Amino acid sequence: MIFKKIFNYLFIVSMLMLPALGLFKFHQYMDYYEMFILVGTGLTFIWMSNYWQSFKYLVTSVLALSFISIFLYEGNLLSGEEQFILKYFLSSQSAIMWMCSLYPLSLLMYWFYLLKKQAFFGNFASQLTWIATAMGFIGLLVRWFESYLISIDVGHIPISNLYEVFVLFCLITALLHLYYEEKMNRKELGAFVLIIITVAVGFILWYTFSKGADAIQPLVPALQSYWMKIHVPANFIGYGAFAIAAMISIAYLLADKGILRSRLPSLIILDDLTYKAIAIGFIFFTIATILGAVWAAEAWGGYWSWDPKETWALIVWLNYAGWLHLRLVKGLRGPMLAWWSVIGLVITTFAFLGVNLFLSGLHSYGEL
Amino acid sequence: MRFAITMLCFIGIASVIGTILKQNEPYENYIIKFGQFWFEFFEAMGLYNVYQAFWFLLILIFLIISTSFCVSRNSPKILKEYKKFQLNARERSLKSFKHSYEIPVKKFSTSKLEKLLTENKFRLKKQTNKNGDLIISAKKGDLQKLGYIFTHLAIIIISIGGLMDGNLVLKMQELSGSKQIIYEDLALNDVPETGKLTNSNFSYRAQMLLREGEKQSVAVLKAKEGYFIQDLPFIVGLNDFRIEHYSTGQPKSFESDLIVEDKETGELIKKTINVNSPLTFNGITIYQSSFEDGGTELSLDVWNLHSAEETSKMESIIFKKNELVVNNQNYFFEFNDFRKFNILDIEIGNEKKPTNVGPSFIYKVRNESGQAKEYQTYQYPMIIDNSSYFVSGMRKTPQEDYQYLKLPADANGEINGFMIFRELLHSPQILNNAIKRVVAQSFPEGGEKSQIYFEGVDRVLSGFIEGGYSQIAESIDTTLPIEDQERIANSYIKIIFLVGKELITIYELNNIEADNFLFESNHKFVQESLTGFNDSFFYGLPIFLELKNYVHVQSSGLQLTKSPGQFWVYLGSILLVLGIFCMIYIQEVRLWILKKKDNKDILLALTTNRHRLEFDQFALKISQLMKKTFN
Numbered sequence: 001m002i003f004k005k006i007f008n009y010l011f012i013v014s015m016l017m018l019p020a021l022g023l024f025k026f027h028q029y030m031d032y033y034e035m036f037i038l039v040g041t042g043l044t045f046i047w048m049s050n051y052w053q054s055f056k057y058l059v060t061s062v063l064a065l066s067f068i069s070i071f072l073y074e075g076n077l078l079s080g081e082e083q084f085i086l087k088y089f090l091s092s093q094s095a096i097m098w099m100c101s102l103y104p105l106s107l108l109m110y111w112f113y114l115l116k117k118q119a120f121f122g123n124f125a126s127q128l129t130w131i132a133t134a135m136g137f138i139g140l141l142v143r144w145f146e147s148y149l150i151s152i153d154v155g156h157i158p159i160s161n162l163y164e165v166f167v168l169f170c171l172i173t174a175l176l177h178l179y180y181e182e183k184m185n186r187k188e189l190g191a192f193v194l195i196i197i198t199v200a201v202g203f204i205l206w207y208t209f210s211k212g213a214d215a216i217q218p219l220v221p222a223l224q225s226y227w228m229k230i231h232v233p234a235n236f237i238g239y240g241a242f243a244i245a246a247m248i249s250i251a252y253l254l255a256d257k258g259i260l261r262s263r264l265p266s267l268i269i270l271d272d273l274t275y276k277a278i279a280i281g282f283i284f285f286t287i288a289t290i291l292g293a294v295w296a297a298e299a300w301g302g303y304w305s306w307d308p309k310e311t312w313a314l315i316v317w318l319n320y321a322g323w324l325h326l327r328l329v330k331g332l333r334g335p336m337l338a339w340w341s342v343i344g345l346v347i348t349t350f351a352f353l354g355v356n357l358f359l360s361g362l363h364s365y366g367e368l
Numbered sequence: 369m370r371f372a373i374t375m376l377c378f379i380g381i382a383s384v385i386g387t388i389l390k391q392n393e394p395y396e397n398y399i400i401k402f403g404q405f406w407f408e409f410f411e412a413m414g415l416y417n418v419y420q421a422f423w424f425l426l427i428l429i430f431l432i433i434s435t436s437f438c439v440s441r442n443s444p445k446i447l448k449e450y451k452k453f454q455l456n457a458r459e460r461s462l463k464s465f466k467h468s469y470e471i472p473v474k475k476f477s478t479s480k481l482e483k484l485l486t487e488n489k490f491r492l493k494k495q496t497n498k499n500g501d502l503i504i505s506a507k508k509g510d511l512q513k514l515g516y517i518f519t520h521l522a523i524i525i526i527s528i529g530g531l532m533d534g535n536l537v538l539k540m541q542e543l544s545g546s547k548q549i550i551y552e553d554l555a556l557n558d559v560p561e562t563g564k565l566t567n568s569n570f571s572y573r574a575q576m577l578l579r580e581g582e583k584q585s586v587a588v589l590k591a592k593e594g595y596f597i598q599d600l601p602f603i604v605g606l607n608d609f610r611i612e613h614y615s616t617g618q619p620k621s622f623e624s625d626l627i628v629e630d631k632e633t634g635e636l637i638k639k640t641i642n643v644n645s646p647l648t649f650n651g652i653t654i655y656q657s658s659f660e661d662g663g664t665e666l667s668l669d670v671w672n673l674h675s676a677e678e679t680s681k682m683e684s685i686i687f688k689k690n691e692l693v694v695n696n697q698n699y700f701f702e703f704n705d706f707r708k709f710n711i712l713d714i715e716i717g718n719e720k721k722p723t724n725v726g727p728s729f730i731y732k733v734r735n736e737s738g739q740a741k742e743y744q745t746y747q748y749p750m751i752i753d754n755s756s757y758f759v760s761g762m763r764k765t766p767q768e769d770y771q772y773l774k775l776p777a778d779a780n781g782e783i784n785g786f787m788i789f790r791e792l793l794h795s796p797q798i799l800n801n802a803i804k805r806v807v808a809q810s811f812p813e814g815g816e817k818s819q820i821y822f823e824g825v826d827r828v829l830s831g832f833i834e835g836g837y838s839q840i841a842e843s844i845d846t847t848l849p850i851e852d853q854e855r856i857a858n859s860y861i862k863i864i865f866l867v868g869k870e871l872i873t874i875y876e877l878n879n880i881e882a883d884n885f886l887f888e889s890n891h892k893f894v895q896e897s898l899t900g901f902n903d904s905f906f907y908g909l910p911i912f913l914e915l916k917n918y919v920h921v922q923s924s925g926l927q928l929t930k931s932p933g934q935f936w937v938y939l940g941s942i943l944l945v946l947g948i949f950c951m952i953y954i955q956e957v958r959l960w961i962l963k964k965k966d967n968k969d970i971l972l973a974l975t976t977n978r979h980r981l982e983f984d985q986f987a988l989k990i991s992q993l994m995k996k997t998f999n
């Protein structure tokens with residue numbers, strides 16, 4: 001108990017000190033927005049971990065291991081190939097590969113748990129998801145650092161191409177899932193949510209091995225903006241939440257037909273969770289789209305250019321606004337809304353991936 | 369509501385069409401894709417620019433009107449609700465609530481009750497009825513209802529902002545005929561008044577292409593296949609345009625040094641803009657949007673590939689035309705582009721890496737009959753398969769890939785070595801000597817046989833010089849039996865190679881100072897030169913243009929945006945986020961407490977407009993708090 005208290009204080013102190021240290025050492029390399037984002041991140045972590053103790057452990061271990069990794073690099077990119085711990089564990093590529101192998105494993109464990117109802121499997125699955133998530137975040141942070149090792153002017157936050165945002169998608173979806181899991185104190189839904197994460201992992205692996213997408217590329221001029229640091233994560237909180245909503249809706253539809261009914265949470269709970277996920281997603285997606293407009297006004301000369309990505313964002317938004325209207329205004333519940341949220345994910349996926357694949361436009365950062 | 373939703377669906381569908389059908393393409397592309405009939409049909413529907421089509425704007429207007437009605441009808445009710453507390457609740461109806469609790473009370477105190485409620489963020493009103501019953505009506509989370517007003521007002525404000533930035537006014541002017549799109553390329557002075565838009569134009573997104581050192585005070589507003597000329601309240605001058613590159617060669621930044629001068633006040637502003645940092649002046653924002661060549665000056669050496677002629681000079685400018693007579697033929701040159709950086713995948717070590725290979729220029733060459741070929745010639749030699757070549761690509765249509773002519777660089781990395789070699793091939797005297805030396809190696813003592821051999825070799829070389837290997841191959845095909853062809857061909861190739869080597873040896877003997885061929889062995893160079901010489905017959909042009917010098921002039925493509933609706937769109941966006949927060953995350957709760965005069969216990973009832981799981985817990989929590997307070 002006392003340890004926990006000390007830990008909590010230390011956490012708060014370090015969330016204040018680390019940004020301060022960053023400002024102190026690196027302020028000449030940052031503009032005001034970046035300083036704001038840095039300090040804001042620390043404060044957000046403090047605020048979030050107030051609600052969610054486990055989040056603290058995640059942040060702490062991710063930061064600690066990332067610092068160890070950075071330390072082991074000794075400022076030399078080649079260490080990633082030569083140093084044992086880096087090569088197999090903490091270089092960004094290996095960390096992300098760990099993530100890619102642990103998520104499918106935890107999906108398997110979640111299904112064991114769902115079918116066998118032994119607490120051991122449930123706990124193990126959660127642990128695996130936590131570890132995979134931590135590895136993924138370490139992978140991204142170290143990748144950020146690695147990009148600066150390539151060259152100072154190449155360095156940038158790793159959320160700028162399709163490979164990087166897919167990793168981000170997995171992480172954010174997993175985090176949202178872990179949050180609900182802990183709050184509800186029920187672990188069955190991992191069996192569904194981890195499906196979409198595993199699919200994304202499959203894409204990452206394919207993309208890495210067949211296209212070499214994991215190579216760090218410098219930023220094209222249009223992406224060199226602090227807006228990217230907020231716009232992209234906000235968007236992916238939206239995508240992640242919509243994905244979770246769709247997966248829970250699938251569970252709902254199955255349970256509604258009597259499949260796995262006795263093993264899943266009640267329909268009311270599933271319905272409520274779907275609503276919560278969509279609500280969170282809607283808020284963040286709205287903010288992300290608005291930020292995107294503000295960014296576009298700065299980079300492209302207009303806040304709205306009817307570029308395919310923008311247009312599809314609007315369609316996704318209208319879709320979920322419709323969903324919320326039916327639920328809040330008409331009080332509608334049941335399979336129809338569940339189906340709607342599943343279809344919503346199809347639309348969202350098109351906006352996320354299909355636009356890059358099939359339509360051209362200004363948003364050409366991630367082509368296959 | 370149904371109407372608004374129909375409109376929204378329409379907007380959704382139209383938007384999808386707009387993303388699937390590429391917008392604002394040249395009309396020819398659409399004609400090719402759809403054929404004349406459907407092209408005209410889609411054009412009439414405005415599908416090539418959906419988002420500015422009349423019907424699309426009309427739907428937006430309808431949406432604004434209908435949502436406005438909705439808000440104006442509902443808002444007064446909501447505001448009234450905000451103030452109103454329902455104090456006339458009956459015991460029976462309260463008891464019928466789903467969350468209704470009878471709470472035993474030991475010692476009742478109104479103030480304690482009020483304190484408990486305010487601590488839980490309730491606003492409340494109380495009233496003692498004539499019969500002495502105390503009723504308290506309390507509520508919290510009213511902001512949820514305000515959320516409705518916020519979101520819907522936001523939709524209206526955003527749509528209006530968007531319409532302000534649309535081109536509705538211009539469309540009206542077009543309809544009335546007071547403005548007309550210009551479809552030809554006109555000099556500024558020839559543009560009629562109907563094609564000019566004055567400063568009073570409310571909103572626009574116009575383009576301007578500025579050469580380095582140039583100034584302009586108008587911009588071009590694209591419309592369908594033509595344009596309007598947009599007058600500006602200031603003069604924009606471009607001092608310098610720069611592209612910076614990463615070490616790997618990808619572009620890192622595009623920057624323009626601008627000087628903007630206000631036409632009225634003469635106020636001057638100097639600023640460097642780049643892709644993510646535009647300049648706003650007088651309500652107009654200037655963006656870096658593209659770039660192209662601005663008329664780079666090229667100094668070229670013209671090498672005749674098929675004669676021993678001296679080089680001549682050619683001066684040209686990108687976007688200008690030149691004419692040249694070569695071997696009694698007229699050639700017309702159109703210089704189309706100059707690229708200072710060219711990033712190609714070049715093999716370095718065992719890896720292919722994107723590498724900057726330096727400047728290139730792109731030009732079309734038309735012959736007298738009007739046929740054109742396109743060329744891209746690089747200034748510096750490139751390393752290909754461990755050798756260094758001057759490279760020039762040729763293609764007949766833009767759809768094809770380039771075919772490359774590769775001329776080996778000499779020991780100094782220059783093209784002179786190859787050109788000397790070509791000159792030697794075309795000098796009968798020297799060639800004759802070389803052939804003699806080759807013949808003498810096989811027949812040191814001379815004689816009749818050597819004379820026959822000499823004539824044979826001479827014939828092979830004249831054939832080669834006239835038309836390359838293929839010329840010789842032709843004569844072999846027609847004169848020799850098949851079984852001998854390959855053997856003879858190989859021996860011819862070898863002979864040509866030996867003569868080539870002797871040419872260089874003779875040259876070096878006569879020019880002791882020359883350092884063009886200071887290779888470890890000339891072997892490779894001779895072979896590559898012969899290949900290059902042979903390939904020049906497929907180059908489609910009897911000359912090679914070598915870029916000696918250039919004065920780089922660039923043009924910066926600017927976009928000028930006047931967007932008075934932007935403020936409203938942003939304002940609406942903030943309102944929208946606030947509103948959604950209110951609607952989704954604030955739970956409205958109403959609560960009543962009835963304390964009958966003749967009853968010790970109190971009756972607590974709670975309700976919410978949106979039942980959620982948390983509300984069950986909340987109601988339970990409040991009831992337990994009360995129990996605790998009064999026991």
Ligand code: HEM
Pocket residue numbers: 321324325328329369370372373376431434435438439442516519520523948951
């Ligand atoms: C952004 C998210 C939105 C939310 C959360 C939302 C929520 C609501 C709610 C709660 C109502 C019921 C109000 C009442 O009857 O008391 C409502 C009604 C309505 N909403 Fe929305 N709305 C949103 C966006 C939109 C949009 C984009 C439109 C289209 C312009 C729209 C059009 C309408 C209309 C026309 C009504 C019916 C008003 C009436 O006739 O009574 N809403 N909305």
